[in-house]
Amino acid sequence: MTTGEQGPTLAQKLDRLFHTVQPLGREYTYDEVARGCSELELGTFSKTYVWQLRSGQRDNPTKRHLEALAAFFRVPAAYFFDDDLAERVDSQLALAIALRNADIRDIALRALDLDDDGRKSMARIMTEISRLQRGKPGRAASPARGDLPDGDAE
Template sequence: MSSLAGKVDKLFTTIRANGREYTYEEVARGCSELSGGTFSKTYVWQLRTGQRTNPTKRHLEALAAFFRVPVAYFFDDDTADRVDSQLALASAMGNAEVRDIALRAMSMDDSGRKSLARIIREVSKMHATTAAARGRQPNEPVDSEE
């Protein structure tokens, strides 16, 4: 179960504005416009850092609307998990190499896609094994010199 601060932070780190993280000012201004109420950049920062843990319903609705997620994201862990998976996919599709692989896979028949999926699974296993042998996490980048 993620904390409110963890969920707010996840939204900041995965939902981008022209490739960069939204500023607290941008989020506060957007939430104010969406809710018709006041929302300060300090308050947004406090929610993200866990210094404020009990926002009003109106504030959560404004944050959800700004980041375009259901308000249940903040209350329901199943909803949060589903949204986080969708955000991870959208983020990955923002990577040109991942998008290229996906577009090429779309033009393949079922047999080709199954073969590609097998290859990706094997490469992922090899990467995890190599990372473990070097004392890194599987998703940690490998230095190009290695």
């Protein structure tokens, strides 16, 4: 990150965790995160408070709250403070998510059998296919999650 460039906000980092850490095959609900964090005995949470943090309406949680969120999502607590670490963790999470797809796993495993030249050729082919795919119309992004929890207190 260059000097003067501002990294992702707490809300953006938390939102990214919701989108990528999905051991249940779906995003956690605000209630699941609140209960999970509270059970870690690192702070009391409500689903509204989790939503407020994720939406950016609250942006100054206690250290204990951040530690609980980090423990719940299984990332280092420094994820919320260190943009370089957050970027590395996000890359690892993206790879783990991608490898859940059988087709991607198959491609990766086949690449293991290639020599260096073969892997470089495969990378060039994949880059070209990606470039062509980005130019196709009708590739919609995933819809944003807009579920607002019922009004409970922190």
